[in-house]
Amino acid sequence: MDVATAAGELYGLVPEEFTAARARLAAEAKQGGDPALAKEIAVLRRPTVPAWAVNHLVRAAPPELDDLLDLGEELRAAWVAGERVAGLDQRRTELITTLMRTMSSLAASAGRPLREPAAREAEETLYAATMDPAVSDEVRAGRLAQPRKHVGFAPAGPAPRRPPEPGPAPKKGTGSREDRRRREEESRRKEREERAKAAAAEADAAARALAEWTAELDEARREHADVTGEAGRLRERLREALARQESLAKRLEIAEREHGRAAHRAAETRRKAEEAREP
Numbered sequence: 001m002d003v004a005t006a007a008g009e010l011y012g013l014v015p016e017e018f019t020a021a022r023a024r025l026a027a028e029a030k031q032g033g034d035p036a037l038a039k040e041i042a043v044l045r046r047p048t049v050p051a052w053a054v055n056h057l058v059r060a061a062p063p064e065l066d067d068l069l070d071l072g073e074e075l076r077a078a079w080v081a082g083e084r085v086a087g088l089d090q091r092r093t094e095l096i097t098t099l100m101r102t103m104s105s106l107a108a109s110a111g112r113p114l115r116e117p118a119a120r121e122a123e124e125t126l127y128a129a130t131m132d133p134a135v136s137d138e139v140r141a142g143r144l145a146q147p148r149k150h151v152g153f154a155p156a157g158p159a160p161r162r163p164p165e166p167g168p169a170p171k172k173g174t175g176s177r178e179d180r181r182r183r184e185e186e187s188r189r190k191e192r193e194e195r196a197k198a199a200a201a202e203a204d205a206a207a208r209a210l211a212e213w214t215a216e217l218d219e220a221r222r223e224h225a226d227v228t229g230e231a232g233r234l235r236e237r238l239r240e241a242l243a244r245q246e247s248l249a250k251r252l253e254i255a256e257r258e259h260g261r262a263a264h265r266a267a268e269t270r271r272k273a274e275e276a277r278e279p
Contacts, residue, residue, distance in 0.1 A: 001029065003040040010044060011055045011143040014112050018046040045145035050121035053114055057103045058142035064102070068095040069140060072130030096126050121147035151197065 006025045013021055022044055030038040047055060057065065075088045100123055107114045114122065128150035129139040135148045 001025070001032075001037070003037060003044075006037075006041045007044055007143050010041075011047060011052075011145075012059055014110060015047055015049060015052050022046075047145050048121075048147060049112065049114070049118040050125065050147040051144035052112070053103050053107050053118065053122045054125050054139060054144055054147070055142045056106050056110060057099065058139065060102070060106055062099065062102050064095050064098050065139075068092065068099060068126065069129060069136050071095065072136055073133075075130055076133070092127075092130055096123060099126060121149075124149045 006022075006029075010018055010021055010025070022041060026038045026041040029035075029041055071088060071092055075085055075092065078085050078088060100119065103122060104114050104119065125135070125139065125144070125147045128148040129136045131150040132148075135150070138144055138148065
């Protein structure tokens with residue numbers, strides 16, 4: 001066993017089964033004399049529900065998934081070449097819609113139906129796979145631990161080749177100190193914007209994670225309450241059955257005792273009747 005084999009097994013499981021299976025595989029690796037492999041397995045992260053749903057879809061291997069990932073390569077190439085992408089974008093929307101229906105059906109069949117927050121993150125992952133080749137490779141591997149999201153409108157990678165736009169002509173008499181100051185201010189402004197975008201993206205991801213786990217918590221509470229009620233009803237039925245068993249045991253004991261007495265009396269009366277008939 002290697003870490004790729006272990007990951008392939010683990011990321012094919014529903015999230016609820018992941019932790020116990022990971023501990024088992026890590027223990028097997030350690031007992032097999034490979035502590036380094038055991039550590040690699042132990043740090044594999046449990047998948048979130050949307051990541052599991054994408055992994056599950058990959059294992060089902062619908063043809064539309066390969067079509068989507070191949071389409072992503074075409075879309076990125078067209079964007080870099082500055083070609084029109086409207087037709088490719090429409091085809092992408094159609095494929096993702098089809099794949100989301102398949103994913104929802106597969107998840108429901110596995111006993112883990114997708115709720116709206118998880119479905120949205122899974123859909124964003126498919127979209128990101130068409131925009132970023134690294135995400136595409138992750139999706140193909142079927143070992144996602146977290147959903148993916150592509151920020152921005154352009155695919156990841158080199159920008160389209162466009163001729164440079166002429167800048168403003170330098171003003172005579174303007175010193176290099178003023179130019180440096182403007183460049184520094186522009187650089188700081190861009191840094192602030194990037195930090196703001198990153199913070200907003202992180203906040204959005206945290207909000208989605210909170211919504212997903214809130215839904216998970218509500219579902220777990222409902223299921224726990226249902227099972228608790230069922231367990232209470234079963235305990236009550238067990239108590240009733242035990243009480244009835246005890247009552248019937250007493251009845252059986254009395255019946256067996258009286259049956260023995262009646263059999264003894266019947267034998268005695270037969271014996272006396274036979275003696276009475278003798279001359």
